[in-house]
Amino acid sequence: MKTRLADLRADDVCQIPLSNLDVSEAKRFQDDSIWRYFERLRMEDPVHYCQASPYGPYWSVTKYRDIVAVDTNHKAFSSEQGVAIVDVPDKHWTQSFIKMGPPKHGEQRHTVSPIVAPENLIKLESLIRRRVKTILGSLPRNHDFNWVDMVSIELTTQMLATLFDFPFEDRRLLTYWSDVAVAIPKAGHAIDSWDKRSTILSECLEYFTRLWNERINAEPRMDLISMMAHSPATRQMEPSEFLGNLILLIVGGNDTTRNSITGGLLFMNQHPSELRKLRDNPELVSSAVSEIIRYQTPIAHMRRNAATDIVVGGKQSRRATRSSCGTSLVTATKRSSRAPTDSSSTARTSGSISRSDSASIAALVDILPNCS
Numbered sequence: 001m002k003t004r005l006a007d008l009r010a011d012d013v014c015q016i017p018l019s020n021l022d023v024s025e026a027k028r029f030q031d032d033s034i035w036r037y038f039e040r041l042r043m044e045d046p047v048h049y050c051q052a053s054p055y056g057p058y059w060s061v062t063k064y065r066d067i068v069a070v071d072t073n074h075k076a077f078s079s080e081q082g083v084a085i086v087d088v089p090d091k092h093w094t095q096s097f098i099k100m101g102p103p104k105h106g107e108q109r110h111t112v113s114p115i116v117a118p119e120n121l122i123k124l125e126s127l128i129r130r131r132v133k134t135i136l137g138s139l140p141r142n143h144d145f146n147w148v149d150m151v152s153i154e155l156t157t158q159m160l161a162t163l164f165d166f167p168f169e170d171r172r173l174l175t176y177w178s179d180v181a182v183a184i185p186k187a188g189h190a191i192d193s194w195d196k197r198s199t200i201l202s203e204c205l206e207y208f209t210r211l212w213n214e215r216i217n218a219e220p221r222m223d224l225i226s227m228m229a230h231s232p233a234t235r236q237m238e239p240s241e242f243l244g245n246l247i248l249l250i251v252g253g254n255d256t257t258r259n260s261i262t263g264g265l266l267f268m269n270q271h272p273s274e275l276r277k278l279r280d281n282p283e284l285v286s287s288a289v290s291e292i293i294r295y296q297t298p299i300a301h302m303r304r305n306a307a308t309d310i311v312v313g314g315k316q317s318r319r320a321t322r323s324s325c326g327t328s329l330v331t332a333t334k335r336s337s338r339a340p341t342d343s344s345s346t347a348r349t350s351g352s353i354s355r356s357d358s359a360s361i362a363a364l365v366d367i368l369p370n371c372s
């Protein structure tokens with residue numbers, strides 16, 4: 001029933017005047033009708049200007065080559081105004097290294113990146129496998145249950161707690177802070193104001209400051225807090241920058257992994273022949289992981305701001321400032337021209353996603369740069 005409703009809505013896509021097409025609406029991702037929007041944009045207007053959205057005007061770039069052109073042109077396209085479509089009010093703005101330019105970006109990134117280096121991931125492998133088995137083994141049988149909560153969130157948050165060496169019994173706080181951090185305040189919602197969001201996130205800062213103070217006085221260890229506390233690049237951070245980097249790491253680790261696990265399950269459920277193929281050929285698991293991330297799109301969008309007047313896909317994007325609502329977005333496209341419709345789809349891509357993989361991740365995306 002849900003699918004038919006989504007199809008019906010999707011058909012309406014063709015009726016919408018192109019100039020009104022807005023892919024920033026969250027509900028399109030919720031009811032899975034977004035793909036027809038991207039499909040139409042790719043066919044009719046791959047570098048699309050949306051004049052009126054709840055977030056202000058923005059450009060939407062939906063073709064692979066244009067996306068790569070934007071994502072790899074760091075001089076013309078900047079992350080300094082943030083990587084999400086919403087403009088955070090100055091009072092609530094926190095700095096983090098994803099929004100910085102060189103050299104600070106590289107220095108801070110280098111501080112934490114060893115946590116996801118292959119050597120460290122190999123060390124974590126048996127723990128991850130144990131946890132997966134325990135979580136799956138404890139699921140109720142013959143009863144409905146919430147997979148997102150009991151599997152995707154639980155596994156993700158357990159691993160995040162390990163990466164931070166965060167008190168295990170409090171691990172759901174990480175999920176909570178991540179959800180609060182990405183919430184766009186709206187009347188009637190749990191987070192109904194930017195002030196409320198900031199108050200909750202200041203509790204996050206307070207909690208992590210206690211951990212920081214313990215770790216800065218101890219020997220360096222392989223956890224994200226200890227790594228930041230002992231690195232010359234991060235040990236002098238202002239509280240707001242510490243919070244910004246915490247949010248980056250919590251949200252970066254949380255949403256992506258939890259959405260991939262959930263989307264992967266849904267995909268296997270909708271394509272049982274792919275699941276069968278994987279079961280019969282377990283060596284395909286690593287390419288299946290890449291494929292799931294490409295197809296499922298764990299990140300709904302990434303933003304860039306045009307730092308200069310520039311032409312993308314034949315369209316002129318003017319230099320945009322944050323105050324003029326300039327927004328650049330990259331949103332995952334995945335299902336576009338490479339939808340896994342045939343039986344070889346799981347085997348098609350190889351390799352696995354890694355933190356240094358942002359170029360290949362960009363390959364999954366639609367971008368939406370912006371101008372005033």
Ligand code: HEM
Pocket residue numbers: 079083097098099109163248249250252253254256257260293298299302353355358361362
């Ligand atoms: C399925 C898993 C993941 C996906 C698909 C993913 C995707 C991405 C993408 C697309 C970017 C680039 C953002 C941009 O272009 O502005 C990024 C950056 C980042 N991600 Fe992930 N990520 C994943 C897992 C994680 C995990 C587990 C962590 C940490 C615990 C993490 C932390 C970060 C950080 C810190 C950055 C910023 C890097 C920088 O500024 O250089 N991510 N991720």
